[in-house]
Amino acid sequence: MKSTIFALFTSLTFTLTAQVPDWTQYTCNSNEYNMYTELSKGKAVLLSFSNQWSPASAETANKTEALWQDMTNENVKVFGFLNEDQDFNKADCDDADIWTSENGITYPTFINIEDVLANYINKYTTSGAVNLPWLLLFFPNSENPENSILTYSGNNINEVNHILHDQWLQSTGISIVDEQELTLVKIIDQLGRTCEFKPNTPLIYVYSDGSTKKIFVSE
Numbered sequence: 001m002k003s004t005i006f007a008l009f010t011s012l013t014f015t016l017t018a019q020v021p022d023w024t025q026y027t028c029n030s031n032e033y034n035m036y037t038e039l040s041k042g043k044a045v046l047l048s049f050s051n052q053w054s055p056a057s058a059e060t061a062n063k064t065e066a067l068w069q070d071m072t073n074e075n076v077k078v079f080g081f082l083n084e085d086q087d088f089n090k091a092d093c094d095d096a097d098i099w100t101s102e103n104g105i106t107y108p109t110f111i112n113i114e115d116v117l118a119n120y121i122n123k124y125t126t127s128g129a130v131n132l133p134w135l136l137l138f139f140p141n142s143e144n145p146e147n148s149i150l151t152y153s154g155n156n157i158n159e160v161n162h163i164l165h166d167q168w169l170q171s172t173g174i175s176i177v178d179e180q181e182l183t184l185v186k187i188i189d190q191l192g193r194t195c196e197f198k199p200n201t202p203l204i205y206v207y208s209d210g211s212t213k214k215i216f217v218s219e
Contacts, residue, residue, distance in 0.1 A: 020035070020146050020147070022035050022146070023035050031108065033108055036145040037145075039140040039141065040142050044140060044164065048061065048078065049081045049113070049130075049133060049135075061080065062104065064105075065103060065107065079110070080107055082110070083114070083117060096109055135160055136153050137151050140184070141185065149184050150197060151184075152197060153197075171184065171207065185207060187204070189201070202215075
């Protein structure tokens with residue numbers, strides 16, 4: 001019997017230096033969305049990749065909807081990507097309708113997502129494989145969206161919720177007080193080297209006004 005852990009392998013070469021992959025996708029209602037457009041608006045963007053046949057994906061989708069409802073007015077955008085249906089075939093619009101209805105999903109959800117998934121696997125994994133559900137959270141660089149920062153990669157929606165409440169809402173709260181549009185410019189380690197988000201590691205977040213914040217997220 002097929003495992004509920006899905007692995008997608010790609011022959012593309014992994015590179016840490018590539019920019020955040022862009023995409024343009026359409027929902028089954030023909031609504032168009034673009035990754036860089038959302039980031040350029042100063043929004044944190046959460047991508048949720050799922051399989052309809054996976055109980056873990058369904059549980060994550062339900063919790064992601066709760067997070068989406070909580071964060072709707074906090075400059076956070078959530079996008080769902082449905083890969084396979086209940087029979088392990090490529091998902092279609094009928095599957096997407098069932099998926100969103102069963103899990104109460106109101107955030108935009110896409111099908112035909114193989115290229116998007118492959119691009120993100122190529123950028124953010126070393127093995128060319130990933131388990132679904134897979135969550136990717138980005139903090140924006142509104143001036144240069146391709147340089148936005150990946151702050152989470154994994155399958156724990158509770159950890160995403162923690163990061164958004166403890167880091168994103170704090171940073172947006174500072175911008176309201178200072179009447180500035182602060183954005184996360186980069187993450188550096190204790191030696192001053194630019195890096196990506198890593199759990200269990202002391203990190204320093206550098207913002208557009210030059211301010212910094214020490215971050216440590218345990219996992």
